[in-house]
Structures are given as structure tokens and as C-alpha cells.
Amino acid sequence: MSLKPTNILLRGMEKESSATIENYISEDGYKALEKALKEMKPEEIVAEVAKARIRGRGGAGFEAGRKWGFLPKGVDKPVYLACNADESEPGTFKDRHIMEHCPHRLLEGCLLACYAIGSKTGYIYVRGEFPGAQQSLWRAIDEAHEKGYMGEKILGTDFSCEIYVHTGAGAYVCGEETGMLSSIEGGRGHPRLKPPFPAVEGLFRCPTIVNNVETLSNVPFVIHEGADAFLALGTDDTPGPKLFCVSGHVEKPGCYEFEAGANLKELLEHCGGVWKGRKLKGIIPGGASAHILKPDEIDVSMDFGSMARAGSILGSAGMIVLDETTCIVELLRNALEFFAHESCGQCTPCREGTGWAKKIVTRIEAGEGTMEDIDKLWEVADNFEGMGGKTICALADAAAWPTKSYVEKFRDEFEEHVRLGRCPMKG
Amino acid sequence: MPTLTIDGREITVDPGTTVIQAAEELGIYIPRYCWHPGLKIAGNCRICQVEVVNPKLKFPCTIACNLMCGDGMVIETDSDEAKKARADVMEFLLINHPLDCPICDQAGECTLQEFSYEYGHDKSRFTEEKVHKSKRVQFSDQVSFDGERCILCTRCVRFCRDVVGNEELCLVERGDHEEIAVANGGGLTNPYSMNVIDLCPVGALTSSDFRFKSRVWFLEETPSACTSCARNCAVDIGTRWDKVMRLKPRENEHVNKWWMCDEGRLNYHYVNAADRLGYAYVQQGGKLVRTSVDDAVAMAHELIGKLPAEKLYGLISARLTNEEIFLAKRYLDQVAGAAGVGFLPRIGEGDDFLISADRNPNARGAGLIGVSAAKGLAADIKAGKVKGLVIFGDSFDHDEELMGALADLDFLVVMDYRLSETAKQADVILPGVTFAEKEGSITNIDGWVSKLNPALPPPAEARRNLDLLAGLLGRAGQDVPDTAEGVFRLLAETVSAFTDISYGEIFAASRQVATDAVVKAD
Amino acid sequence: MAEGNGVFPPDNLKAEFDGIVARYPKKTAALIPILMRLQEEFQHITTEDMDGLAAYLDTTPAHVLGVVTFYTMFSQKKRGKHHIYLCKTLSCHIRGAEELLSLFEEKLGVKAHSGDASGDGEFSIDTGECLGLCEQAPCVLVDDQAIGNITPEMVDQIIEELRG
Numbered sequence A: 001m002s003l004k005p006t007n008i009l010l011r012g013m014e015k016e017s018s019a020t021i022e023n024y025i026s027e028d029g030y031k032a033l034e035k036a037l038k039e040m041k042p043e044e045i046v047a048e049v050a051k052a053r054i055r056g057r058g059g060a061g062f063e064a065g066r067k068w069g070f071l072p073k074g075v076d077k078p079v080y081l082a083c084n085a086d087e088s089e090p091g092t093f094k095d096r097h098i099m100e101h102c103p104h105r106l107l108e109g110c111l112l113a114c115y116a117i118g119s120k121t122g123y124i125y126v127r128g129e130f131p132g133a134q135q136s137l138w139r140a141i142d143e144a145h146e147k148g149y150m151g152e153k154i155l156g157t158d159f160s161c162e163i164y165v166h167t168g169a170g171a172y173v174c175g176e177e178t179g180m181l182s183s184i185e186g187g188r189g190h191p192r193l194k195p196p197f198p199a200v201e202g203l204f205r206c207p208t209i210v211n212n213v214e215t216l217s218n219v220p221f222v223i224h225e226g227a228d229a230f231l232a233l234g235t236d237d238t239p240g241p242k243l244f245c246v247s248g249h250v251e252k253p254g255c256y257e258f259e260a261g262a263n264l265k266e267l268l269e270h271c272g273g274v275w276k277g278r279k280l281k282g283i284i285p286g287g288a289s290a291h292i293l294k295p296d297e298i299d300v301s302m303d304f305g306s307m308a309r310a311g312s313i314l315g316s317a318g319m320i321v322l323d324e325t326t327c328i329v330e331l332l333r334n335a336l337e338f339f340a341h342e343s344c345g346q347c348t349p350c351r352e353g354t355g356w357a358k359k360i361v362t363r364i365e366a367g368e369g370t371m372e373d374i375d376k377l378w379e380v381a382d383n384f385e386g387m388g389g390k391t392i393c394a395l396a397d398a399a400a401w402p403t404k405s406y407v408e409k410f411r412d413e414f415e416e417h418v419r420l421g422r423c424p425m426k427g
Numbered sequence B: 001m002p003t004l005t006i007d008g009r010e011i012t013v014d015p016g017t018t019v020i021q022a023a024e025e026l027g028i029y030i031p032r033y034c035w036h037p038g039l040k041i042a043g044n045c046r047i048c049q050v051e052v053v054n055p056k057l058k059f060p061c062t063i064a065c066n067l068m069c070g071d072g073m074v075i076e077t078d079s080d081e082a083k084k085a086r087a088d089v090m091e092f093l094l095i096n097h098p099l100d101c102p103i104c105d106q107a108g109e110c111t112l113q114e115f116s117y118e119y120g121h122d123k124s125r126f127t128e129e130k131v132h133k134s135k136r137v138q139f140s141d142q143v144s145f146d147g148e149r150c151i152l153c154t155r156c157v158r159f160c161r162d163v164v165g166n167e168e169l170c171l172v173e174r175g176d177h178e179e180i181a182v183a184n185g186g187g188l189t190n191p192y193s194m195n196v197i198d199l200c201p202v203g204a205l206t207s208s209d210f211r212f213k214s215r216v217w218f219l220e221e222t223p224s225a226c227t228s229c230a231r232n233c234a235v236d237i238g239t240r241w242d243k244v245m246r247l248k249p250r251e252n253e254h255v256n257k258w259w260m261c262d263e264g265r266l267n268y269h270y271v272n273a274a275d276r277l278g279y280a281y282v283q284q285g286g287k288l289v290r291t292s293v294d295d296a297v298a299m300a301h302e303l304i305g306k307l308p309a310e311k312l313y314g315l316i317s318a319r320l321t322n323e324e325i326f327l328a329k330r331y332l333d334q335v336a337g338a339a340g341v342g343f344l345p346r347i348g349e350g351d352d353f354l355i356s357a358d359r360n361p362n363a364r365g366a367g368l369i370g371v372s373a374a375k376g377l378a379a380d381i382k383a384g385k386v387k388g389l390v391i392f393g394d395s396f397d398h399d400e401e402l403m404g405a406l407a408d409l410d411f412l413v414v415m416d417y418r419l420s421e422t423a424k425q426a427d428v429i430l431p432g433v434t435f436a437e438k439e440g441s442i443t444n445i446d447g448w449v450s451k452l453n454p455a456l457p458p459p460a461e462a463r464r465n466l467d468l469l470a471g472l473l474g475r476a477g478q479d480v481p482d483t484a485e486g487v488f489r490l491l492a493e494t495v496s497a498f499t500d501i502s503y504g505e506i507f508a509a510s511r512q513v514a515t516d517a518v519v520k521a522d
Numbered sequence C: 001m002a003e004g005n006g007v008f009p010p011d012n013l014k015a016e017f018d019g020i021v022a023r024y025p026k027k028t029a030a031l032i033p034i035l036m037r038l039q040e041e042f043q044h045i046t047t048e049d050m051d052g053l054a055a056y057l058d059t060t061p062a063h064v065l066g067v068v069t070f071y072t073m074f075s076q077k078k079r080g081k082h083h084i085y086l087c088k089t090l091s092c093h094i095r096g097a098e099e100l101l102s103l104f105e106e107k108l109g110v111k112a113h114s115g116d117a118s119g120d121g122e123f124s125i126d127t128g129e130c131l132g133l134c135e136q137a138p139c140v141l142v143d144d145q146a147i148g149n150i151t152p153e154m155v156d157q158i159i160e161e162l163r164g
Ligand SMILES: Cc1cc2nc3c(=O)[nH]c(=O)nc-3n(C[C@H](O)[C@H](O)[C@H](O)COP(=O)(O)O)c2cc1C
Pocket: A055, A056, A057, A058, A059, A060, A061, A062, A064, A084, A085, A086, A087, A088, A089, A172, A173, A174, A175, A176, A177, A178, A210, A211, A212, A213, A215, A216, A393, A394, A395, A398
């Protein structure tokens, strides 16, 4: 059994009162903050987090401690923390669970991060479609102020810090870290050229650390229990607990917490398997951006390295289960409608290419495509993919991966649409 | 200082130099749409793809405009990888473009047309319906916008926001519906707005002033300078059919960088206007009668000579060139012995970017040559202290006081390019030229010397101002050189501020030069 | 102004907006949170409000327009008192979002993305990209309420409850 449940990130979630500060404190909440402020220096926090090798849970898997270490030393500017709670990758809802049910864990993580990086201000960028999470966080912020965990001279120390919720307003690309920074500054959510990276020049042109909600929610555990306790969980590639979002054609969709590296196949079984007793067609394992996996490819460990070796990504760990009745062409049309709609429009290849690919697949779905269109679809996607070379951010890659992998793995289904001049799945 | 290799050639550059700039230093041109040396880097068009030679990279191509030169870097601008990446981007740029070059104003100056020919795929694979966007939107009286031609490089947006400091243009919507727009009920109002037309690499922003007047490839361009204020922005004068069709800014690092103001840009219609002086006139029985230029010059000289010198005043316009001012002053001082010379000051509103409050283009030059602002002239005429007035290159039609004083003069001689109300009062009118018809130098507020070049011949019998002035001096037996260059040499010998400047330098580099004496210390 | 008194911010929102501005080192950063409040309060963002907001935050009307048109939760046309976002992205799509959309449109008598509100001004509807409620697919977000696991049978009831 490779599914090892953990009870860290969503601890106490089953309780009605899980979001209250009383409940959080009763579960050793804010102990890490107290320990950090009273016993540890900021560098020691950074070192402990680095030792724990918390890989970024926003999708890219970059180690948080290393990122914090990139902050320029001796710069006479404020440092900011920007917590990425945009959670708009289709199929992903783990951060919402944390914010709605365990907001104090995130706040404690933010406060620890601020202390470690020398920041007095943190913004949690919550997408506009999450009013519940925003309200939950604001309530928690008020509670933390009342109890002296936030504000001036926290717990009687010299550390002062404010955390604010900043609302998004409907734009997937604001989940990209620099798009998010543009949005916090009150602009269109345009991702920025890198370099400079946010750690050097981010929010308001000051050094800024960007981390995902789940990433930061791991920090209290690492500080309270120590990096070794964290390293004892998960895999060597991806230590620690991990939230998995399961949705689609599955009996028991939901947000599940296991040690990182959970086996995808077992996870599916744990969730009751494919709904209605149907057969599995495939799984999109890491949010809509991920390359699709076929049924014979799902016996894989859900950590960053194993997923990459399996030809996909762990991404946001948003797993969308597809049953045998799913039309892959329709699915790609839906995905490309999403990406074309969400392209911020800056870069020529992404702006024009996602729209083009969407039009091609729409035609194929309608039975008006040709065999050449299938190759063209793949090539167009291949032409806008490019890991930062072709585009400013990875949204274009996120659109290219499903496109290329669906065409590669389900080519016969595309061809069937062309041959029949209609969708074979719909009578 | 990093040393890198581009297309097999080594170059050492200053830290912070980008690959696109380093390549340019080597004479290697990397195509670009969004990048412009005067704007912040946006890196959005993605056309400037180059290959970074490094076997470890899965995707070796990246954009040159945001790539900082690194020591030991090896760049290929023309490898198969780079060419393919560029062609891919080009294809994306063109899929939703209307490709209406035959009716587009930009044709001939369009980098989309140019690069697609050089770097594109052979034929289009795009068979879908194109995205439709706004067409023929007036951003202002002068600037119109075609959303379908726009490639969203954001040069125009960045210019207004970052260079002028007025974010009047914005992007609206997103993805392939993104467009450039002005605010609801707003418009492009900044005094530099028309630079966006030059910046626009395609025909999306066009000038209502120039639109459809001429295809650009029929235009002849003459490097010159704007004479509408004391900044002297470097321009190209575009001409066709003996008319000025447009002024466009020309790069000059010291004076105007890449820009000019709208007022200066549009201030050329007077060159083509109907009130231009094509002939010399003399006053006869209350009427202006046409005469030959030589006769008019002779008569002017004679009139001037008859008056006691202490009653003579000379207005030398600070719109004239250094050379013209120099000869005019020489004539008035040495030949006529005028009691005073001065120029008419012109003050308007200035800003801290380009527009100078001093609307005389050559007030600085005039000052260096020894002509300062005229003071109390109307009163002096009224008081009978001035009985004869010679005006070189100016008029004061709207100055009621001066106009009213003219009746008290014994005579008035005017050299100008148009038949102004002032000129109509003259006893002798000498037909001169505008900035567009002459050669010469002017000195801007900061002391940079620029050169004007003739884009057009003088109309009808009109003559270059220098010829008219030489004619007057000739009447008194003074021989002066008959070229602007010759006069400049004479000037440089006489006026110390110009001593170290060679005329050839101003001309050859199309660059302003200055000596310490001329350039302000700050 | 949305409610036409010509002052920005409106009196009843001034203190709140000043509070939002105070969270940031630069005023413009308050733009999106304030626009969200305006949208909520008045169901649309008017040109007058954009101008007023630009002056209030030391930016330009064009900048504000660029932002308003970038984010899908802002509308320049007046939405219904209750605005429904119906998720149409992958997980919801494969669990029947399209069918729900037609049902909602039919029952409310208003089309998604038309920018229109129902005749009584009560409702408007748009499809939205993934709402992050995928475990409850198909789902909608109405005002600040998430409703999940929607079956066609529930549509009438949802509308009735919103009518109140
Ligand atoms: C198109 C796009 C969308 C993204 N969306 C999110 C998101 O919704 N939430 C998130 O945490 N990271 C998202 N990311 C990743 C962020 O850019 C960034 O890597 C992350 O927030 C860093 O935090 P982490 O290191 O803690 O994961 C997105 C990236 C891209 C390219």
C-alpha cells in the first residue's frame, strides 16, 4: 500500500470549528511561530525550510528554501511575501480547502515566511471566484490580530507583520507568479519577463517571495516538528505531505491528503474508482495543463520526478478522471477554449496560437476537419511551446502539453472524427 | 565586460548590453517589432529569436532583446533553429492580419511586410476565419487606428506611458481579442502623440494628416531640423510634387532622441500655402507692383542708404540660420550702420521633455552672433527715433502696437517667405524662403548645432535668403561666399563659439556637434 | 457615478476604499479590490466610476479601462442583482455543465455572455472558467455563494431560493 494518509495540511478539517483560531491553537497551532520568534533567527528558519526541501506545490516544484535564499542581501528596500492563492488550474481545489478549513495554518506559514525573509507585509492573492476563502482568511486575520499573532510586535518580540488578502477578479494567468504581481499592483495580469526574477525585483519593484498556499502551509510543520519529520514523509524526490484533488468521472471526488508520491492507480481506487462502473479512458494528473495518461500509464508515483518520467507533470495535483464515454476531441476543444480565453495576449505565439489551435480542434470535433488538420494541430502547439523562449510565461506550454499529448495518444479518435465527419461518441 | 560570440564573431560589450544591441554593434540586424531603443523592453512580439548554442538546452532559442550578454555566450542569429523559431513567430503574427498591403499606408515602411518576406514560411496554412477587430478608430484628430493590422507590440502604449508619462493608450480585452484603445470618452491628447505613428511597425496607427496623400515610396526624404521651437528636433522632410508631405523625427541622441512634438510635426503647411512670395514687389502709388528680384535688392539698398544711419533699425529673425543672421547683421552693422539690431522674441509654453518655451528656433545662435531681443521698437518708431526699418525673415501681423507704428516710418524693407500683413506695408519686399528650401545651421537652446537642408527649390523667382543678403552686401562692394558652408566658415572665424565646429561634421554625421563654448555646462 | 452623485468615492464607500488604499505602498494597487466592490455594489463599472477611480488612485482612465476589460468578473454592462457563473471547464464540462447552461438560460430568459440581465433585473449568467469547485461538479457561483453537485432538477429550486 503506497497510500499513506497524513493529517497535517487539512488537520481538523472534519470539525465544524476547524477554521477558528481556538481550534487551531488546540492543535498546536502558532507554536511554530512562537518557537521561531523566540528561539530562532531568520536564517535558521530559511535553513530549516531548505533542509526540508519543500518543493513548490504551485506546480513547478521549485524548492522553497532555495528560492528564499535568492533574496539579494543588503538591499535597502522592503521585502514582500506574495502568497499565490489564485488556484485557477482546472481540476484544482486544494488551496481552497486549506483556506476555507484551515486558514490559520496558512497564516502561520505566511508569518513564518515573512519572519524568515525579513518582510513586514504579505499579500495573499485569492482569486475573485473564491469569496468563501477570502472571508475565511479575513476572519482568521482578525482573530490572529486579536490574539497577538499578527500586527505590531508579535508575541512581544520585535517582529511586526501584516498579512492582507488581495482579491483577483477572474484571470487564470494571474496564477503565474509575475502575472499575479502585476495584478496586485493594480494592472492587467500580464506576466513579466524573467530575468529579473521576483526574488530580485518583484512587487512594487522590491524583492518578493512568491509561494503557493500549500507550500506555505507546510512551513509550520517543518518549523514545529523539524525538517527531519518532514523528510520522513513522502519520497526522496518530493518529501512531505501532499494534497490531491480528484474530480471528473470518479465515484468519490474530493481533496485527499497523503504523503507525496501516492500511487495514482491506488488513489483512483481509494476514490471508489471510475463512476458508474465504467471503464477508464485516461487521467489528466496535474491540472488541465498536464499531459494525459492512458490507463496503462497510471501505475505511477505522484511526485514531481516520477510524473516527469511518466511523461507528464505533477503540476497542481489536480486529477481529472475520464471514463470511456469521454470524447477526447471534445475534451481538447474544451481545454483549448480555456487556454485561448485565458491567454493574456502579450506574446504573439500564445495569443495567436492558442486561438488557432482552438479553431482547428473545433472544426475537427464538428466533423469538418481533415487528416492534415490533425498534424497541423500538433504542429501549431509544438510551435508555441518553448519553455520561455517562445513566450513570456508557461501558459503557452500549458496549452501545448494537453494538445500534443491528446493528439499523440488518441490520434485514432481524431482520425475517426475526420473519417466519419462527426463525433463517433455521440451517436 | 562580457565577451561573447555572435555568428562566429567575437565582441566585448558593456555589462547590461542585450544581445540585440551587441549584434547591432557588429552590423548584424536582428528583426524586432516590440523592441525599440527608446522604450522599455517588453519582449512580447517574440520575433527576435536567436539560438543560444548550448547542448544542454531543450529549447535553444530565445529572444535577443531581453537576453543580457554573458561572458562566453555563443549566439547564432541565422542557424536553422533560429530561422525556424522566427518563421514560427512570423506565421502566428500573420494569421489574423488582414494582409491588405495594397491599400495600407504603411506599405513600403512596414516591417511586417519586410520581415515576412525575409523570415516567414512560404505560404499560409491558416484556413480559419480571422478574428475581427475595430477598424478606423480615431484616437485623435491626427491619429487613426486599425485594430486588425495591429500586432500588439505595445510600442504605442509604452511610449505614452513611459516616455510622455501619460497612460492614454491601453490594451483592452485579452488573448486574440486584445486591442489597443483609448479610455471611454477619452482620446490621445498628449503633445507628442503622433510619435506613435512612427513607432508603429505596421499600418495600425496612421496619420490623418498624411493618410493617402502619397505612397511612401514616392516620397523624397531630406534630413533637416524642426524650426518651430528652440529644441530643433532632427527631422526628415518628406516631399513630393514640390510640396512638403510630412515631417518625421530623425534619431539624434543629443537633441530629440527619436521623438518630436505634434505641433512641430504639423507645422509645415505654410511651406505649401498659397500666400508664399514667388516674386519681389515694390510699393507704387499705394499698390504693390511686381519687379525683378535684382531691382528690388538695388532699391532696398538705395532706400536704406538714404536714411541717416542713426534712424535705422534692423529686425533679424531668430528663425533664420546662423549664416543668415551673420550676413544680415554684417550688412546692417557694417554697410548700413544701423543704430540697432534685434530679433522678435517668441515665447510660448514649454515642458520638461522637448518643447521649449522659446519658439524661436535659433535664439541661441542669434545671441552668440550678437543679436538680442528687440526692446521698445514700437515706442521708438512712435517717438521718431526709428524712421527706417529692415526686417529680415519676420513679421508681426498680430502685434497691434508694432503694426500701428508702421505708418510713422519713412520706409520699410521686408525679406520674407510670404506676403504677410507686415510685408504688405513694405516699400520693398524681397522674396525669401522657408526652412524647407534652404541650407544652413541653427543652434538649439542647449547649444547643439543642427543643419537644415533644402528639400525643395525656392518657389518661382524667390531666392535663398543667403543670396538675397549676399546681393545686398554685393551692392556695397562686399563679396561673401555663395554657399552656406562658405558663410559658416566666415562665421566660425568671427564668432568664437563656433570656432571649433567644422561644417562638414554637422553635415556628414547628421549629428549635432558642439564646443564647450556652445554647449551649456550642465 | 454609478448612483450619479458625481463624487468619487461615494460617501458610503469612502472609508472602506481609503482602508483598502492603506494596505499598499502604491495607490494603484487598490484598483482591483475597489473595482470588485463597485461591481458588487452597482452590478457594473461605469465610465464615470472609471474616471473617478482613476483620479482617486492617481492613474489614468485608460489604465482603469485596461484593467476592467482584462478581468472577467468586471462588466461595463449592468448585470442582474444575482450574477451566476456557471463553470464550463473540464471537470464540470464532462459532468453535464452544458445541459445545465441551457436550462438556466431558458428558465431565466437570458443568454450567457450577452451582457444582459433578465427583464426584472434580477439575474444574469455567464459561463466561467474553472471555479475551483471541481469535486462538486457541476457547479455555479452565485454572488458569493458556491453551489455544487447541481442536477437539472435543482435548477428551479436554486432560482427560486435566489429570488427569495
Ligand atoms: C499559467 C500558469 C498558471 C499558474 N497558476 C498557479 C496557481 O493558480 N497557483 C499557484 O500556486 N501557482 C500557479 N502557477 C505557478 C506559479 O507561477 C509559481 O510557480 C508558484 O506560485 C510558485 O510557488 P511555489 O514555488 O510555492 O509552488 C502557475 C503557473 C503558470 C505558468
